[in-house]
Amino acid sequence: MPLRANLLSRRQVIASAALFPWARSAFAADTAGWEKIERVARGQSVYFNAWAGSERINAYLQWAGAEVDKRFGVKLEHVKISDTAEVVKRVRAEKQAGRVADGSVDAVWINGENFGAMKREAMLFGPFAESLPSYAGVDTLGKPTTRVDFSEAVAGMEAPWGMAQLTFYADAKRVPQPPRSVAELLEFARKNPGRTTYPKPPNFHGTTFVKQVLLEVSADRKPFYAPVPGEGFDALTAPLWRTLDALHPSQWRQGKQFPAHNAAMRQMLADGELLTCLTFNPNEAANEIAAKRLPDTVTSWQHSAGTIGNTHFIAVPFNARAKEGAQVLINFLLSPQAQARKADIRFWGDPTVLAVERLGAADKALFNDSAAPGSVLAPAPALPEPHASWVPALEREWLRRYGQ
Numbered sequence: 001m002p003l004r005a006n007l008l009s010r011r012q013v014i015a016s017a018a019l020f021p022w023a024r025s026a027f028a029a030d031t032a033g034w035e036k037i038e039r040v041a042r043g044q045s046v047y048f049n050a051w052a053g054s055e056r057i058n059a060y061l062q063w064a065g066a067e068v069d070k071r072f073g074v075k076l077e078h079v080k081i082s083d084t085a086e087v088v089k090r091v092r093a094e095k096q097a098g099r100v101a102d103g104s105v106d107a108v109w110i111n112g113e114n115f116g117a118m119k120r121e122a123m124l125f126g127p128f129a130e131s132l133p134s135y136a137g138v139d140t141l142g143k144p145t146t147r148v149d150f151s152e153a154v155a156g157m158e159a160p161w162g163m164a165q166l167t168f169y170a171d172a173k174r175v176p177q178p179p180r181s182v183a184e185l186l187e188f189a190r191k192n193p194g195r196t197t198y199p200k201p202p203n204f205h206g207t208t209f210v211k212q213v214l215l216e217v218s219a220d221r222k223p224f225y226a227p228v229p230g231e232g233f234d235a236l237t238a239p240l241w242r243t244l245d246a247l248h249p250s251q252w253r254q255g256k257q258f259p260a261h262n263a264a265m266r267q268m269l270a271d272g273e274l275l276t277c278l279t280f281n282p283n284e285a286a287n288e289i290a291a292k293r294l295p296d297t298v299t300s301w302q303h304s305a306g307t308i309g310n311t312h313f314i315a316v317p318f319n320a321r322a323k324e325g326a327q328v329l330i331n332f333l334l335s336p337q338a339q340a341r342k343a344d345i346r347f348w349g350d351p352t353v354l355a356v357e358r359l360g361a362a363d364k365a366l367f368n369d370s371a372a373p374g375s376v377l378a379p380a381p382a383l384p385e386p387h388a389s390w391v392p393a394l395e396r397e398w399l400r401r402y403g404q
Contacts, residue, residue, distance in 0.1 A: 034133055037324045042073035044325030048314075049087045050109040052080030053263070056287070060341070060348045068332050074325045079105070084114045091123050091317045103319030107326040110158060111312045112150045112204075116388035118315065119157055125316040125323055127156025132327060134334035135159065139355035145311040146353055150388035151225050158313035159330045162342065163351035165309035165382050166208055169285040169300040169374065170269070170276045178276070180304040182216040182243060188276075189250035195275040197251045199265065200258035200403075202395045205280060210394055212308050214240045215383055224386035228393045237394070241401065248402070256404065270294055283349030285374035290345050296373045302380035309382025311353060340366035 052058055058078065065076030081087060087108050094103050110118070118124050129135060138160055140146050146160040147153070154160075170178055179185040189196045199206035215221055217239040223229070224236075248255020252274065259265050266284075268274040270293060279285070282302075288294040314333065316326045332338055336359055339352040356367050371377060 030131070033131075037327055038072060041322070041324035041328040044322040045075040045077055046106045046322045046325040046329050047077045047079050047104065048107045048109075048326075048329065049079040049081050049084075049105050051082065051084070052078070053082065053261075054348075056348050063341070063347075064329075064333060064338060067338070068329050071332070072328050074322075074328050076329060084108065084110055088114050088117055088123070091118065091319070092121065094319055095121075095123060100319050102321055103317050105317045106320040106322040107329060108315055108317065109161070109312065110315050111310060112385065113388040113391045115149050115154075115158055115313065115315065116152050118317070119152065119155075123318050124157045125318050125320060126158075128316065128327060129154070129156045129159035129330075131156075132159060132331040132334060134331045137336065137354045137359065138334070139353065139358075142355060143311065143353060145309065145382070145384065148384070149311065149313065150385040150391075152388055154313070158315035159334060160311045160353040161314050161330075161333060162312050163309070163353060164280040164312060165282055165302065165379075166212055166278065166280060166307035167282045167284070167300050167302055167376060168276055168278050169298055171295060171297050172299045173297050175275050178299070178301050180301060182213050182303070186243070186247050186250075189247055192275055193250050194252050194254075195273075197253075197255075197259060197265065197268075197274065198278060199261050201398045203261050205262040205278060206258065207391060207395055207398075208280060208308055209278060210240070210244075210398055211386055211390070212303070212383075213243055214394070215308070215386070216303070216305070217243050224390055225384065227387055227389045233393060233397075237397065240394075241397075244402070255402070258402075266294075281349060282351060282376045282379070283345050283372070283374075286345045286372040287349045287374075289374040290372065294374070298374050300374055300376045301378075302376060304380060306381035306383040308385060310385045336363035336366055340368075344368060345372050 048061070050061065058080070061076065061078045065078070068074045068076055087105055091103060091105055138146050143163060149158070168178065179188040185196070198209040201207040201210060214237065215224065218224070218236070259268065262277065262279055265274060265277045266288065269277040282300065285294060285298050285300045289296050289298060314330050316323055320326055334353070336354065339354050342348045342350045343352045352367070356364055
């Protein structure tokens, strides 16, 4: 993929503000301030705490680290984590210990309840996101979740990095007419006992599936976009538990056991044990086909009335030692070059947060418009995530009922 030698010179920053008036921030043309950040950042090491469960993502971050080192003299240290909640606990402990300027985390890949906790407890640096030069390209209108995270206003305290939406996939030879709603999934499972499942919450794929069922079977979704009420949880969630009670007996191992994560489901699909799999990356099946781990007859779909979608972000803790370096790194990760590479299924396949159609010709050309085998051909509407407080509440109740 071609890469330009320089990223967002002074002239480019000013031009980007003119190109994206609908997304212009008050700071977009503050080139002197940004150049100072770049000067201070040179020589800094950024300890970026990010999930490490994917070889593709790890390789992408290695590439990004080499680029920011070469371009800006900023060293990226990928701190490989399995659970962002552990990072939140670490920053909280540092705050309680009075470590206000020498934290161990410079940037963290985050969203949802983890962001809500850090924002609520004043553990974040910012607002900074909308002052990044590259932010001018973010599609804040077409992708509103770039500014709202699980019903929580982002308010510049984290920068959008990629898009996600609950997606299902299967081999079309085995599943020529996939279920496109919870009701159809229930019928499909009954006709194909033991061949469907979902990961065990609190795995986020499993929790997302539970939230999807909750939204689909509830007559009124409005309560789920406010904090969990002190009373009324049982009544609001009763349709969810009735649906899962009906679904589980027809699922893998009669719903008495659940896979640990979607990677296990994916292998079970490849082995023929399951007929369907689910993911939060609409390009996952395309990635697997390109890697020759799934046949090219696999197709992806989303429920016709919509599936849960969100944005994942990068935040900077309040006590980060390399705040300037973190901002330079994040600004690069938001650039068309970095976003195009991330969206390419050869490297990651994570959908971009940018408004590609509004980019200049050279930047637009970096993005591959052709649909790869396995991609979602008819995207469904993205349903906003419920308020972050519903995640722990639903997980606790799910584990009480089905966790064993």
